[in-house]
Amino acid sequence: xxxxxxxxxxxxxxxxxxxxxxxxxxxxxxxxxxxxxxxxxxxxxxxxxxxxxxxxxxxxxxxxxxxxxxxxxxxxxxxxxxxxxxxxxxxxxxxxxxxxxxxxxxxxxxxxxxxxxxxxxxxxxxxxxxxxxxxxxxxxxxxxxxxxxxxxxxxxxxxxxxxxxxxxxxxxxxxxxxxxxxxxxxxxxxxxxxxxxxxxxxxxxxxxxxxxxxxxxxxxxxxxxxxxxxxxxxxxxxxxxxxxxxxxxxxxxxxxxxx
Numbered sequence: 001x002x003x004x005x006x007x008x009x010x011x012x013x014x015x016x017x018x019x020x021x022x023x024x025x026x027x028x029x030x031x032x033x034x035x036x037x038x039x040x041x042x043x044x045x046x047x048x049x050x051x052x053x054x055x056x057x058x059x060x061x062x063x064x065x066x067x068x069x070x071x072x073x074x075x076x077x078x079x080x081x082x083x084x085x086x087x088x089x090x091x092x093x094x095x096x097x098x099x100x101x102x103x104x105x106x107x108x109x110x111x112x113x114x115x116x117x118x119x120x121x122x123x124x125x126x127x128x129x130x131x132x133x134x135x136x137x138x139x140x141x142x143x144x145x146x147x148x149x150x151x152x153x154x155x156x157x158x159x160x161x162x163x164x165x166x167x168x169x170x171x172x173x174x175x176x177x178x179x180x181x182x183x184x185x186x187x188x189x190x191x192x193x194x195x196x197x198x199x200x201x202x203x204x205x206x207x208x209x210x211x212x213x214x215x216x217x218x219x220x221x222x223x224x225x226x227x228x229x230x231x232x233x234x235x236x237x238x239x240x241x242x243x244x245x246x247x248x249x250x251x252x253x254x255x256x257x258x259x
Contacts, residue, residue: 004125004255005125005130005131005134005248005251005252005255006120006125006130008248008251009116009120009134009248010052010056010120012244012245012248013052013113013116013117014049014052014053015049016109016113016241017045017048017049017052017073017113018045018046018049019045020041020045020109020110021042021045021046022234023234024038024041024042024045025042026234027106027232028042037083040076040079041076041080041107041110044072044073044076044110048069048072048073051065051068051069052065052066052069052117063121066117066118066120066121067117067118067121069114069117070113070114070115070116070117070118070121071114071118072114073110073111073113073114073117074110074111074114074115074118075114076107076110076111076114077107077108077109077110077111077112077113077114078107078108078111079107080106080107080108080110081105081107081108081111083107084106084107105144105147105148105151106148108144109141109144112137112140112141112144115137115140116134116137119133119134119137125252126255126256127256128184128185128253128256128257130252130256131184131249131250131252131253131255131256132181132184132249132253133249134245134246134248134249134252135177135180135181135184135246135249135250135253136177136178136181137245138177138242138245138246138249139173139174139177139178139181141238141241141242141245142170142173142174142177142242143170143174145166145170145173145238145239145242146167146170146171146173146174148235148238149166149167149170150167152232152235162210165203165207166203166207166236166239169199169200169203169239170239172196173196173197173200173239173242173243173246176189176192176193176196177193177246179193180193180249180250184253190250190253190254193246193250194247194250197243197246197247197250198243200239200240200242200243201239201240201243201244203236203239204236204237204238204239204240204241204243205236205237205240206236207235207236207237207239208233208234208236208237210236211232211233211235211236212233215233
C-alpha cells in the first residue's frame, strides 16, 4: 500500500500532539504546575492523539473527530498564548517583559497543529491547494521559531555569536517557504527549498547537541535540574520538525501533479 501525503501528515500531527505532552510537562514543571490551567495542554496532548487514532479506525467519524480536535487545539494554543503573556507583559507592555515572560509563542504550536487538522478536513488532499496550505503553515511555524530564537537568546544578550545561527536559519526558512507557497509550480524554487530544509534539519540536530552539552556542564548536582532550568533541550529540534512538515508539503506538490 502506497503512503499518501495526507496519511503522512496525520501521523505527523498525532506524533507532535503526543510529544507536546512531554514538552509541556518539562516546561511547566519549572514552577511545579503552580496554576491548575497549566495542566490543560498536558491532558489535551494525552487525549487528542487517541481521539485521532480512534477516528482513523472508525472511518465514518474521522472528519468529525478531526474537526473537534482541530478546533480544540486551536483554542488551547490561543488561550495558552494569552495565559503566557499575562505573566508580565499585560502589566507593562515593554520589550523587556516580552522577552522575559513565559515563551508566549510556544503555545501556538497547538494552534498550528489545529489549523493543519482543520485545513486537512476542509481541503481536497490531492489538490495543489492542500500542498500550498501545508507549506504556508510550515512558514507560520518558522515565523514563530524566529520569534522564539530571538527572545530566548536575547535573555543572555547573544553571549555566544553562534546563537545568531538559529535566528538566521529561521529567517531563511520563512523567506523560502512563503515564496514556495505562492509559487508551487516553480521547480527550481522547490529544489532550493528542499536543500534548505535539509540544512535546517542539520541545524536543529546540532542545536540540540549544543543545548545538551550546555546543560551537562551546569554545576547543579542533580541531572534533572540541569535540564529543567537550563537551555530548552527540545527547542532546536523544532527546526527539524518544521522542515519535515515543509517536506510533506513539497512532496504533496509533486504528488498533486501526478494525479
